[in-house]
Amino acid sequence: MIRVVLPTHLRTLAGIADEVRVTVQGRPTRGKVLDALEAAHPVLRGTIRDQATQVRRPFLRFFACEQDLTHEPPDAPLPEAVAAGDEPYLVVGAMAGG
Secondary structure, three states: OEEEEOOHHHHHHHOOOOOEEEOOOOOOEHHHHHHHHHHHOHHHOOOOEOOOOOOEOOOEEEEEOOEEOOOOOOOOEOOHHHHOOOOOEEEEEOOOOO
């Protein structure tokens, strides 16, 4: 089980109260985690990444184990602590403006 923490606006949209747990086959990657998340909560399709290109939406970032994984390739393995369910995979809404 992979633990995923979403920003408040996406949790509200999906009707999720807390973190989400998803199962992925094989070695967990960002792509597999997002596939599982969107399969479990179809209303999230297109909110985290573009449906056609699979490119991350602006103003969303990905973190795990105190590391910014935003610019890692979608098929890069997630840290072992995330794969083991010890640490959550964080989808964070970025701040903008001044």
